[in-house]
Amino acid sequence: MTAKKxxxxxxxxxxxxxxxxxxxxxxxxxxxxxxxxxIEVRKNMARLREVREAKEAADAVxxxxxxxxxxxxxxxxxxx
Numbered sequence: 001m002t003a004k005k006x007x008x009x010x011x012x013x014x015x016x017x018x019x020x021x022x023x024x025x026x027x028x029x030x031x032x033x034x035x036x037x038x039i040e041v042r043k044n045m046a047r048l049r050e051v052r053e054a055k056e057a058a059d060a061v062x063x064x065x066x067x068x069x070x071x072x073x074x075x076x077x078x079x080x
Contacts, residue, residue: 009017
């Protein structure tokens with residue numbers, strides 16, 4: 001025997017399809033939010049990298065301009 005589908009969907013079927021549709025929409029929204037946040041994080045990381053590299057370059061120029069520190073003398077051991 002084959003069971004035929006009723007011509008009109010039941011209220012349970014309608015509710016189930018609504019829940020599935022809402023879940024799919026929320027999932028798509030959540031994925032879009034995650035992608036948007038990932039893009040923002042990558043932009044911030046690139047900005048911070050540029051700032052760090054500029055600071056390192058400025059520090060290197062400053063170090064090159066300063067005279068080298070004199071070598072430290074070793075303390076003498078006292079003989080007893």
